[in-house]
Amino acid sequence: NDTGAGKHWSDNEVRALINIWSDEKIQQMLEGATRNKEIFEEIARRLMKCGIDRDWKQCRTKYKNLKYEYRALQKENEHLGNPRRKMRFYDEVDCILRRQPLGTSGWGCESSSLLSGTKNFSDEMK
Numbered sequence: 001n002d003t004g005a006g007k008h009w010s011d012n013e014v015r016a017l018i019n020i021w022s023d024e025k026i027q028q029m030l031e032g033a034t035r036n037k038e039i040f041e042e043i044a045r046r047l048m049k050c051g052i053d054r055d056w057k058q059c060r061t062k063y064k065n066l067k068y069e070y071r072a073l074q075k076e077n078e079h080l081g082n083p084r085r086k087m088r089f090y091d092e093v094d095c096i097l098r099r100q101p102l103g104t105s106g107w108g109c110e111s112s113s114l115l116s117g118t119k120n121f122s123d124e125m126k
Contacts, residue, residue, distance in 0.1 A: 009062055011088070013052050017062055018092045020046045027096070036060070066093050 009017075020026060020043050029039045040056035040063070047054050054062075070093045073086070087093075094100075 014089055016047055016050050016052055017059060018089060021063060022096050
């Protein structure tokens with residue numbers, strides 16, 4: 001059975017999560033929030049509208065892991081002599097954490113190629 005907390009996230013699922021995370025309202029809610037279950041329940045609901053079945057704990061864990069990996073790479077890349085290693089979705093997470101619009105990376109909320117095969121994805125995200 002491929003359900004449960006350990007289920008691997010596909011690239012499209014991560015892109016959808018990042019897309020929702022990039023929403024200004026979501027960012028404002030996450031900023032400084034210590035009890036954030038409700039926020040991740042909202043993120044899980046938005047993912048469900050896109051046909052992605054993840055519970056709030058899975059969303060929170062993936063969000064935390066993306067932030068941790070990003071920050072670890074930032075720290076590692078600050079040291080001289082270290083080659084600039086990248087992670088998957090580095091640029092997207094970088095845009096969010098540095099408060100820059102995702103549109104500059106070429107796949108914002110309006111991108112129809114975000115989830116190939118999912119029609120009206122951008123309409124559902126609004």
